[in-house]
Amino acid sequence: MFGKLTLSAIPALVLATGLASPALAAPNPDCADSVRAVEARWDAMYPMAMGQDGQQGYADALRIAKEKCLEGDVAATQQYLNVVRGHLGMAQHPTPHAL
Secondary structure, eight states, X not given: OHHHHHXXXXXXXXXXXXXXXXGGSOOOHHHHHHHHHHHHHHHHHSSSOTTSTXXXXXXXXXXXXXXXXXXXXXXXXXXXXXXXXHHHTOOOOOOOOOO
């Protein structure tokens, strides 16, 4: 009996732990707005060529910025977005975020 209870409780515990992870939390609205603005500019400049012509490093910075935003790390998001903003000729975001 105890074995069956333990085996059924383990997946429930794993599922509950996974659902409570910070990666699944809603992103910071300012962070998400910044990502959307930079991504819109990127899409306008590179409609279908994200990985072509040496742009992969900037595409990676944009991808990492999205991940950091989902994790709630606004400072890192803005730093990665600044890399992409510089490439796109956009104004840089001021960096005095708490690290």
